[in-house]
Structures are given as structure tokens and as C-alpha cells.
Amino acid sequence: MVKKVIKPIIIFILFVNLVLSQTMVSASVDANRISRNETIGLKIVATNADGTPSVDISPILKDFKIISGPAQQTNIQWVNGAMTSSRSLTWTLLAKNEGKINIPSLNVTVQKNVFRTNPIGVIVEKGAGRSQMANLFIEAKADKEQAYPGEQITVTYRLFSRLSLSVEEVDYPKSVGFWTEDLGARTVRFLDTQINGVDYKVATLYKSAMFPTQTGNLVIAPMTAICNVEKSSRKRSNDPFNFFRETQRQFIQSDSINIKVIKYPNSPPTDFSGAVGKFEIISWVDTPNVKINEAITFKVKLKGIGNFNQFNINSIEFPQNMEVFPPTSSFKRNEFRDDLTGEQNYEYILIPRISGKFILKPITLTYFDPTLQKFLIARSKPLPLMINPDNKKEIASAKFNREDVSLLGDDIRHIKTLTPSLYNKGAKSIPIWVWGTYIFATTLFIFPAVLSKFKVNRISTSNYRQARGALKIAINQLSKPATDPFALTTLVLYKYFQSKLFLSSENLDPLMIESMLEGKITISLLEEVVSLAKICDAGRFGPEANTQIKTLQNQAIHILKKIDKVLS
Amino acid sequence: MKLLTINLVFVSLVTSQLADSLFQLGNYYYQNEQYEMSVNSFEQLEKDYTHEYLYLNLGNAFYRMGELGNAVWAYEKAYSIAPRDQDIVYNLNFVRSQVRDRIIPPDNFFIFSLYKAALDKTTTLDIIILCGLLFIVISIIYLMKSYFFISEKINSIFNTFLIGCLMLLGWMSLDKYWSFSDTNEAIVISTSVDVRSAPIERGENVVFRIHEGTKVQITTIESSWYEIILLDGKKGWVSTQNMRKL
Numbered sequence: 030m031v032k033k034v035i036k037p038i039i040i041f042i043l044f045v046n047l048v049l050s051q052t053m054v055s056a057s058v059d060a061n062r063i064s065r066n067e068t069i070g071l072k073i074v075a076t077n078a079d080g081t082p083s084v085d086i087s088p089i090l091k092d093f094k095i096i097s098g099p100a101q102q103t104n105i106q107w108v109n110g111a112m113t114s115s116r117s118l119t120w121t122l123l124a125k126n127e128g129k130i131n132i133p134s135l136n137v138t139v140q141k142n143v144f145r146t147n148p149i150g151v152i153v154e155k156g157a158g159r160s161q162m163a164n165l166f167i168e169a170k171a172d173k174e175q176a177y178p179g180e181q182i183t184v185t186y187r188l189f190s191r192l193s194l195s196v197e198e199v200d201y202p203k204s205v206g207f208w209t210e211d212l213g214a215r216t217v218r219f220l221d222t223q224i225n226g227v228d229y230k231v232a233t234l235y236k237s238a239m240f241p242t243q244t245g246n247l248v249i250a251p252m253t254a255i256c257n258v259e260k261s262s263r264k265r266s267n268d269p270f271n272f273f274r275e276t277q278r279q280f281i282q283s284d285s286i287n288i289k290v291i292k293y294p295n296s297p298p299t300d301f302s303g304a305v306g307k308f309e310i311i312s313w314v315d316t317p318n319v320k321i322n323e324a325i326t327f328k329v330k331l332k333g334i335g336n337f338n339q340f341n342i343n344s345i346e347f348p349q350n351m352e353v354f355p356p357t358s359s360f361k362r363n364e365f366r367d368d369l370t371g372e373q374n375y376e377y378i379l380i381p382r383i384s385g386k387f388i389l390k391p392i393t394l395t396y397f398d399p400t401l402q403k404f405l406i407a408r409s410k411p412l413p414l415m416i417n418p419d420n421k422k423e424i425a426s427a428k429f430n431r432e433d434v435s436l437l438g439d440d441i442r443h444i445k446t447l448t449p450s451l452y453n454k455g456a457k458s459i460p461i462w463v464w465g466t467y468i469f470a471t472t473l474f475i476f477p478a479v480l481s482k483f484k485v486n487r488i489s490t491s492n493y494r495q496a497r498g499a500l501k502i503a504i505n506q507l508s509k510p511a512t513d514p515f516a517l518t519t520l521v522l523y524k525y526f527q528s529k530l531f532l533s534s535e536n537l538d539p540l541m542i543e544s545m546l547e548g549k550i551t552i553s554l555l556e557e558v559v560s561l562a563k564i565c566d567a568g569r570f571g572p573e574a575n576t577q578i579k580t581l582q583n584q585a586i587h588i589l590k591k592i593d594k595v596l597s
Numbered sequence: 598m599k600l601l602t603i604n605l606v607f608v609s610l611v612t613s614q615l616a617d618s619l620f621q622l623g624n625y626y627y628q629n630e631q632y633e634m635s636v637n638s639f640e641q642l643e644k645d646y647t648h649e650y651l652y653l654n655l656g657n658a659f660y661r662m663g664e665l666g667n668a669v670w671a672y673e674k675a676y677s678i679a680p681r682d683q684d685i686v687y688n689l690n691f692v693r694s695q696v697r698d699r700i701i702p703p704d705n706f707f708i709f710s711l712y713k714a715a716l717d718k719t720t721t722l723d724i725i726i727l728c729g730l731l732f733i734v735i736s737i738i739y740l741m742k743s744y745f746f747i748s749e750k751i752n753s754i755f756n757t758f759l760i761g762c763l764m765l766l767g768w769m770s771l772d773k774y775w776s777f778s779d780t781n782e783a784i785v786i787s788t789s790v791d792v793r794s795a796p797i798e799r800g801e802n803v804v805f806r807i808h809e810g811t812k813v814q815i816t817t818i819e820s821s822w823y824e825i826i827l828l829d830g831k832k833g834w835v836s837t838q839n840m841r842k843l
Contacts, residue, residue: 444653452615453646454645
């Protein structure tokens with residue numbers, strides 16, 4: 030694993046060393062505009078060359094005369110522990126003719142390797158020559174000349190100098206019709222560069238992202254700077270202690286830049302709030318499953334390239350009965366990009382007041398893409414929320430922003446104006462219904478025992494109750510007309526005696542009745558009963574049956590009444 | 598006999614109407630900001646009659662007159678009759694908040710505090726009603742058990758719980774009875790009262806001072822002196838003319 034990581038690092042370091050240690054050759058002149066009688070210095074520098082370069086300068090001899098040279102110079106520099114060496118050859122040349130002269134590519138041989146220099150154009154004229162060449166100027170450069178409102182224009186102000194100087198003061202430009210975002214580079218650091226083959230020192234003074242806020246022809250204001258330039262003294266000072274060079278304050282100003290701000294190709298949508306660039310919206314919640322009245326953190330991230338801080342995301346529709354606190358927002362810019370790139374974060378606190386399933390609708394931003402030259406919509410995903418009920422009472426009217434009711438004063442509550450039912454002191458008694466509860470409870474409590482007792486009693490007295498009601502049942506049955514009065518009378522008679530005398534046997538006959546009733550009723554009554562029983566048993570077949578059939582049932586009722594009276 | 602009954606009913610009706618009229622008169626005076634007259638009406642009524650609203654209105658009239666001690670007394674009386682009436686509780690707490698003395702009772706174990714709060718919020722009648730309802734529930738469970746509607750186990754669980762509740766309520770009713778019969782409470786009705794170490798009015802025997810509206814417990818009554826004890830245990834003697842018994 031470690032090897033896998035180390036190996037590419039070593040390869041990268043070796044590659045960087047190889048690149049840095051590669052031999053490079055360049056040619057430059059000390060002026061590209063000279064007069065006819067002025068000399069020009071041609072310098073060929075071989076960087077990271079181990080040996081002295083040899084140059085074939087024969088191609089320039091046609092237009093120039095060598096006054097002196099080549100003068101050799103070797104420079105060795107240590108920067109951050111890395112050594113850089115350069116060897117240079119310098120010639121002083123005098124132009125043979127006037128006009129535009131070209132110093133062609135020259136072959137430079139360094140340790141058998143042949144390099145070619147860049148061609149350099151030189152103007153040789155009659156007049157002022159070298160004095161007309163700008164030694165110090167500010168270049169203002171915009172990355173585009175035409176833009177849409179809100180589209181970024183990156184403007185760079187660079188200071189070019191061939192003199193030793195220090196920047197004293199910079200007046201940063203303030204342009205009308207633009208919203209400006211500083212892209213940094215306010216520290217002046219000089220680097221080497223060439224313009225038309227002439228060596229210059231260059232420093233970026235200021236870099237800004239400018240966003241037009243209106244259409245039409247706008248002007249990016251020029252930048253001014255005050256520099257202290259070291260002045261080269263023509264007279265040699267006789268003072269041996271004069272170590273200080275004389276400086277001169279010099280005021281320089283860049284050119285202004287004209288920018289044409291054109292209208293959008295289509296009319297903007299109604300929800301377009303001025304966003305121009307490329308954007309993306311992401312939204313999420315810290316937890317999608319909460320209880321009522323528990324806070325949810327809802328975060329929205331808007332990222333991309335464009336005129337951040339100049340527009341708002343489209344208004345968010347939150348579910349009803351969800352309390353929403355004002356959001357906090359922050360912008361984080363990507364410092365390493367010239368384009369205004371970064372992310373805008375919004376954080377909302379939501380407090381649901383009712384339970385259920387909710388969906389946080391997608392958040393949208395309508396923006397203009399200058400590359401595609403059309404309006405687009407960035408959209409986040411919908412977020413489902415599950416709000417679980419809580420034991421606490423739900424607050425139904427949470428739609429509106431509420432605040433605590435503040436007490437302005439405090440006082441006792443008012444008197445009772447309705448006349449109550451006053452009662453005499455000590456006369457308040459327990460209401461009757463309260464006693465009723467105790468009585469009802471007692472009744473319920475004793476009910477099973479009473480019921481049980483009643484049932485037992487009924488069972489134990491069933492024979493006596495039967496004996497008591499025997500006459501009544503017999504009379505009832507005998508009172509009804511019968512098809513066979515003899516059979517009915519027999520049945521009723523025996524049934525009566527069975528109940529009255531608690532007999533278990535059902536097979537009775539006149540003799541058995543006689544023996545059972547003997548001594549309990551009078552003899553005459555006994556004879557009547559036995560006689561009746563015999564008639565019922567056998568008389569129906571006798572000659573007098575037809576005469577007795579009519580009176581038999583009444584006779585039986587009469588006898589039974591008498592017997593019942595005696596037995597009771 | 599019949600005539601006597603009619604007479605009694607008539608007298609009762611007349612006196613009842615008189616009481617109602619006196620109550621209305623007290624309210625009338627109160628609403629016309631004649632608080633002293635209002636207090637007189639309610640006080641006259643209070644001699645024979647009682648009701649939580651009578652004491653509430655009397656307390657209000659006292660409060661409007663600036664008699665904080667008497668207002669606390671009246672609200673305390675109302676509270677003892679209807680401890681769950683929100684208006685009475687509010688007014689009592691309101692006037693208590695204006696009492697100068699801050700007496701912090703010792704902390705009790707939370708179960709005792711809970712019990713005391715429950716006892717405080719219930720009247721004797723509430724406990725009797727609750728006992729009756731519990732008795733009905735126990736009887737129903739017994740009835741169901743007798744006819745095998747519920748198992749023996751459930752029956753025993755229910756019975757244990759309900760009998761426990763019944764015992765608690767029984768204890769609460771006893772507690773109420775004891776508190777009525779044993780405790781004597783009074784409210785300070787003078788602006789400030791010197792509490793003395795003995796029932797003698799001498800300059801050097803003042804042990805502490807209490808102010809209007811403070812509630813005290815009377816432990817001993819001796820001619821025109823009460824021996825009182827505060828909730829935090831401070832004890833001393835005060836003159837009866839500065840106190841109003843609850």
C-alpha cells in the first residue's frame with residue numbers, strides 16, 4: 030500500500046526535476062525601437078546549461094555590425110533549495126540600415142544540443158528612437174468585450190516596467206454599472222517577461238470579476254498608480270559615500286476598457302432574479318423522521334459559477350403547519366479560480382406542529398447560462414418527511430408566526446356575579462346520590478349470596494309447594510270436559526295423592542290408597558274415596574257407568590276438597 | 598303540625614331570598630367601587646352562610662380596600678371549600694405573592710409532597726365520592742368473579758389494587774378529619790406583628806416579626822394570646838387582635 034503511494038510521488042518529483050533542470054535558450058534585446066546612431070544589445074541566455082553556449086550569429090551580420098562582444102556572464106541562483114544556473118552571451122550591435130529589421134532565429138549549441146531562439150523585430154528610425162519606448166506602463170485587459178448583464182468579465186491590471194521601481198500607491202478603479210468582486214492579487218510581485226523581444230518586469234496590480242448590472246456601452250475605469258522610479262544619473266558622483274540612488278515619483282495610468290453589455294436573447298422568465306452562470310442546487314435534512322415539535326435542520330446548497338450574492342433562490346413553499354425560522358446563509362468562494370466559483374449555503378430550522386407525511390418541494394433557481402445563451406432551471410430533489418405524533422397536544426394554528434403574550438399588568442380575577450346556592454354553616458350534608466353509590470355497591474356485593482340462598486330454598490321446598498298446589502291442579506283438570514272421564518278422574522286422583530302424600534310410586538290402586546289414608550281421614554270419607562277409585566278403575570264397564578259418567582268429575586272434585594281440608 | 602311545616606318552609610324561603618339579596622347587594626357595592634359597604638354585606642352574610650364564591654367575592658372586596666391579610670383569609674376559606682376552582686387558586690396565589698414574609702418549609706420526600714398536594718386539592722366530599730365509586734367497582738368485580746366472568750388471578754390483581762386505593766382514600770379521609778379537628782390556623786391581619794417569647798407585652802421579649810397575610814398555625818390559645826408556629830418551625834406568642842382564625 031505504502032509502495033503504491035510512494036512510487037507515483039517519486040516519479041512526480043523526478044519529472045519536476047527533469048522539467049526544471051531542462052536547458053532553455055532565449056534571445057532578447059535591450060530596446061526594440063532605436064535611432065540610426067544608437068546601439069542595441071542582443072542577449073542570448075541559456076538556462077541550466079552545463080557548458081558555455083556557442084551561437085552562430087552570422088544571420089544578423091547582414092543588418093547589424095558587431096561593435097563588441099560576445100561578453101560572457103554566468104549566474105547561479107538558489108531558490109527554495111533548488112539551484113538555477115544561466116549563462117549569457119551579450120553583443121552590442123549597430124544597425125546598418127533604417128527601417129524594420131528582423132533579428133532571425135539563431136542556432137545556439139549547448140553541449141551538442143542545438144536550440145533555436147525566437148525572432149525579434151527591431152525598428153530603426155531617424156528620430157528619437159530608444160527614448161520613445163515605454164519603460165513603465167499599466168495594461169488593463171478584459172477577458173471579453175461583450176457580455177450579458179450579470180455575466181462575469183475578468184479584468185486584469187498589470188504593471189510593466191523596464192526600470193527599477195517601487196509602487197507607492199495604487200488607486201483601484203471604480204466603474205459605474207458594474208458590481209465588482211475582488212479576485213485578490215493586491216500584493217505586487219514582479220516577474221520577468223518579454224514584449225516583442227524586449228525584457229520587462231511585470232506585476233499584476235489588481236484582478237477583479239466585474240458583473241454588468243445594466244445594458245449598453247459601459248466603460249471600465251482606468252487604474253492609476255504612483256511609482257518611485259530609480260533615476261540613472263548621467264554624472265558620476267564624486268562623493269565616494271553616495272550609495273543612494275536618486276528616485277523620481279512617476280504617475281501612470283492604464284487605458285479604460287469599453288464593454289458592450291447586450292440584452293438577453295429571450296425575455297427572462299417571471300421567477301428570474303438575475304442569476305447568471307452555471308448553478309446546481311442540493312438540499313437535505315438532518316433527519317427525515319421526527320416527532321411533533323422537534324426541530325429539523327433543512328439545508329440548501331447552491332454551488333456553481335456566476336454572480337453569487339446578486340440574486341436569491343426562488344421562494345420556498347414549506348408545508349402548512351410547519352414553523353419556519355428565518356434562514357442563516359453563508360458564501361464560500363473558491364480562492365483558486367478566477368471565475369467567481371463557490372457555494373452559497375442556506376440553513377433553515379423547521380418545527381412541525383402536526384403529524385403526518387410531508388414532502389418538502391424541490392427548490393428551484395432560474396438562471397441564464399451565457400455559454401448556452403438560454404435560461405435554465407436548477408432544481409433540487411423533493412424531500413419526504415415523516416412527522417410522528419407526540420403525546421403532547423398538537424398545536425393546530427402554527428401557520429402563523431406567534432409570540433408570547435406579554436403581561437402588561439397583573440390583578441386579581443373578578444368577583445362571581447351569579448348568586449350561588451348559599452347554604453347554612455354546618456348544614457352541608459352528603460348528597461343523596463353519594464349515599465346511593467354506597468347502597469348500590471352493597472346491593473351488588475350481596476346479590477350473589479342472596480340469589481344462591483333463594484335457589485337453595487326453592488329446591489328444598491319444591492315438594493311442599495307441590496303438595497300445597499295439588500288440589501288446585503286437580504280441580505283445574507277435572508273442571509275441563511274429557512272424552513274419557515273415567516281415565517281422567519283416575520289420573521287426576523292418583524296424581525293428587527302422589528303429590529299430597531309425597532309418594533314416589535306412580536302405580537297406585539284403590540287398595541294402596543286405602544292403606545295410605547287409613548287413620549288420616551274419617552272412615553266415611555275413606556269409603557267415598559275408595560268407592561270413587563273403584564268406579565274409575567272398574568265401574569266404567571258396569572251397567573251404572575252411563576249414569577255416573579256425568580257426575581263423576583264433580584264428585585271427584587267434591588271428595589278431593591274434603592280430603593284436602595283434612596290433610597292440610 | 599301541617600301549619601308548622603308551612604311556616605318553616607316559608608321562613609326558609611324568606612331567609613334564603615334574603616341571603617341571595619345580600620349577596621347581590623355586596624356585588625352591587627363592589628361593582629360601584631364601594632368596597633367597604635361590599636365587605637359589610639358579605640361579612641353579614643358570612644355569619645350564617647357559606648359558599649366558596651361568597652369568600653371569593655369577600656376576598657376581592659378586602660383586596661380592593663387594601664386589606665391584604667383579610668383578603669388572604671377570605672381566599673383561604675374559599676380554597677378550603679373548593680380547592681380546584683381556578684379563580685380562587687389564582688387570586689390566592691396572587692395575594693400570597695404580595696405577602697412580605699417568605700417562609701420556606703423544609704423539603705419533604707417527594708412521595709409525601711405528592712400525597713400532601715393530593716390531600717390539598719381534594720375535599721372530604723371528594724374522598725367520600727371516590728370511596729363510593731371504588732366500592733361499586735369492587736362489587737362489580739366480585740359479581741363478575743361470582744359468575745366466572747373473570748379469572749381468579751385477574752380478580753385478585755384488581756382487588757389488591759382497588760383495596761389499596763380504598764385504604765389510601767380511607768387514610769386521606771382520616772387525615773382530613775384530623776386536620777379539621779386538630780389544626781388551628783390563622784392569618785395575620787395587621788401590617789406587622791411582633792412575635793414574643795411569652796404571652797406578655799414587654800419590649801425585650803420580641804423574637805421575630807411577621808407581616809400581613811402570613812399564615813400561621815396556632816398551637817395554644819391563652820386568653821388574648823395565641824402561641825403560633827411558622828412553617829419553618831419558628832415559634833412565639835402573638836396578640837389575638839392581630840390574627841384572624843381560619
